Amino acid sequence: MKEPFQKTEIQPENAKVAKAISLIEYLLSSSNPFARFLKCYQLPDKMEAVDFELDIEVNQLRVFDIQPKEHMRVVFDSIDVHQPEVFAMRQNFPRVPHTNLRIFKYPISLCLYDQDYSEIKLFWSPPVFIERIRWWLAKTASGELHGQDQPLEPLIGNSSLCALPASLLGAESEEITLIGNKIRENNYFYAARPPISDDEERITFLHLSVQGKPQTHGVIAHSPLNLKELAELLIVCEIDIVQQLEQKIERWIDSEKRNKNAEFLNRKLAIQVILPKMRKDGAQVENIDYFFFVTLISVKEIACKLGRWQMLGAELATIVDENIDRDLEGVQIATFSLLPLLTPKGAAHQSGDNFQSPKLVLIGSGALGSQLFMNCVKSGFGEWTIIDKDQLFPHNLARHALDIRYLGLYKASALAAQAKHVLWEDFEPTAINADIHNPKGEDKEIKDRLGACDVVVDCSASQSVLKHLAVNTSSSARRISCFLNPSGEHLVFLAEDHTRKNRLDSLEMQYLRVVTNDPYLNQHFKVSGDRIRYGNGCSDVNFQISTELVSIFSGLASKALKQQLMRDSATINLFMYNDTNLSVESRNIPVAETIIQNINGWEIILDQHFLDKVFKSRFQQLPNETGGVLIGAIDLQRKQIFIVDTLETPSDSKQYPTCFIRGSNGLKDEVMQVKKLSGGTLSYIGEWHSHPNNVDVTPSADDQKVLDWIYESMHTEGLPGLIMIAGDNEKIHFKLKE
């Protein structure tokens, strides 16, 4: 075969291209015993070529017949813009995988690197380059160049790309509509996808789908330019495309007549070819290539070019003639490799996740919720229902996953639509545009969704929603809540255990206990930025929160959510951003077991951590009695009292074997401090004291007086009075007065 190069031999010392010179010098130095200089040439455009012989490490049994000695050529461009192209000069060098498609068939051009030349330049040197070629040839010989774990090469090269939903790959539908994104003049990227705007290029094709015999990958064919070339290409795969096309057109003509749809046959044609691929001859089918061959003329015109029909007025008429006069070359085609659109499974794979599809209900799709949701969508995680009453306003765009196209729309619906722009197939999020507290007509749907889901994810950043989900909604699903602190520098992640023994409301109290006790967290509820008014309403205010922090924390929250579903236990996690070294510290807070006592119609909720503290302090003061104030929160609406903590016994308290008199030194400041540190949630809720050993925990007459005294003051705020008595054997007793 003839070389495609116009070349003039030059002496090695007359080479001018820097890389050619260095390669020639290296080869002539004989420092590589397996590489020998042969000749060098001047090519057009000041390109230069260097020919050399290489010794290749080849086994006696080879997958591809690479020889122990191979004549190679490298072509360098004059200004080192393009990768030096390497050719195998042997006339019968085999067609092997990882070769470049060129318009000439000889010599074969090696595809040496899977990186851009700009990356390769960093380490390009003649010895490394020569060794790379020798490695390429040796690995090709042994069939190892294309890794076992590497996907198979496409069967047809030089094609454009077109994305299709997986359900349309190999489908037999009569029509396919493609929407094109204009890249530049006369250049579109087509996809069968949801429309986004009106000015998109939209074409509906008549569609013919054919499947070929499995092909061995690696031997890449050129894209056919017309129907004749396509027919030749497909005959190898045992597809008689002309015959199939004729049969199809016949049916389409009938169908056009039946349906009286004059436009039907004016559509262009898309032939979908399904080519199963094998790694080597006779192996299992490992993968499938899908191609679209799209005609530039209408089916009517194709029918005429096929020589079987002719136009009779506006209609096609069959030609009855033995000799068919075909013009297959006159049917120009464009080739598209078909890419499947992203599916949830594919998205999970891209993200490196195991595919999981638990049913989740997201409450609240603000900044954190929307971004958490989109993270999950982009990683193919979950089947979602979104509940939110809010609409999207301009100020939301600073931190929200949605953009300007959705302004004024309900966030829940908009987010569901946005998710479909990522995962169009096998993904059907449900949006409920409603207030979870006060649904209008949606209460049944909300109830059904909550009842049927596996997890309720609360991103409402609302304490009342958290409590509502924990207590007032009926569902066995575990609840998970995540929210930012006012400055946006901390993320709180609370997750119930799978049996819901430790409820979200109790977990919230435990988290607040840590916040009020840990000096490191004393800024947790501090508002650092300004409050921003975005509307005219009293509650139309917003905190300044960094958009980056929302991104960071929404990423952590979706990760934490996925991890949590692998665990049965409850979790309290605090993620704290450090602005100095741009890091996030994670603090896992041990979850104490929740204990609930019902008294006089009230639910008293405490936990083991609190009790341990109480009994420790009782034990330390024995034989005297001791005590102090109870810290917690009272929910009058739900008749719940959360007991979270006790403060240290004031120094002026009096402790005797038979009584305890709680002092007040510093107490007021301390309680105020707790209130401040807990963002106003925790406060004084009552008193506790201990009884000595062998004494009952039921209140004495004195104890009753204390309760009355407490009630007197609490009553003025509409709150009940509460005392707790701790005795031996870890017994406790509550007395409540309202």
Add this chain to the structure above:
Amino acid sequence: MAQLTFFPSGDAGGTLIDLDDGKQILFDFADFFKPDDINDKRINLSEYLTEELKNKNRGYFDYVAFTHLDDDHIHGSSTFFEFEHSSTYQGDGRIKIKELWVPAAAIIEKGLTEESRLIRQEARHRLKQGSGIRVFSRPNLLEDWLRENELSLEDRKGLITDAGQLIPGFNQKNGVEIFVHSPFAKRIDENNVEERNRDSLVLHFSFFCDSSVTRFLLTSDITYDVLADIIRITKERGREERLTLDILDVPHHCSYTALSKEKGDSVTETDPDVNWLYREKGEEKIIIVSSSRPIPTNDDDPQPPHRQAASYYKDVAKQKNGEFVVTMEHQKISKPEPLVIEISSSKAKIRKQVAGGIVSIISSPAPRAG
């Protein structure tokens, strides 16, 4: 994966076979390297092998075979190996031989001197001891010697392997069969046999790896007529598969005498039986190794290698799309390197790896810095 290493030792023998199970067989040892001669391109074999064994944390070879006792196959062994029969040749970093392989001549030959005598003494000592030895011979040939030394053939039979047999202990399961072609005897008539080449080993190896078999013929210094006899006998016995060749170690350092009576002008006209062996039994992509100096361009030196013989072997390699390699030319004539042939399920390949680079820096201690 089995591996063959041919050493650039000038016109001398030396092949190390690394077996799948980690055992090693060294065929011949000839160290002619002159450290003071800067033009000496031959390998410092003693140093090379000592280093190789050190890397394996060994002080011994499992098997050492002397194909025959010519100086160019044993040179330097008196200082390299440990000999069990004499304390003079023990200790001091000498390399032990677990099992010594010798042809019959190494037991019964008289009038040997120096190193060949030393090896004969060692072989005799081991045969008397009844361990650490294998003699390749027709058993009857050793009968007289054994009787003289008050030993019975019956007692020593397990240590003797005759031509036409497989060497015990090697089988398909552990990855290699070794078939003995020589020394052998040729039947002249009904009552008489002629001892042919009792002083030289010719072995045929079949390396098994998964479903593939790679065959290697090790020929030492036999002449064409002996080779022709071997071919005829092997064909007669219907064992042609023991002549199949994927790798050939050409006899006698590429001497024409291993091909024909006459050298020929440009190509040796090869004996028809020998020619049949290479042309018919040589497999596609055969690797032909000449353990010799670079092939000369003229006939000034009567000693092998002979260019006419080399031309013949090159032509065989070309016909088979194979490779012809000369040990003293391998990689570079100016600095020949050991020729390593790796054997895998894809059969044999010549290792072609560029030495040096970072790996070589970190696999040896750095020089002293002052």
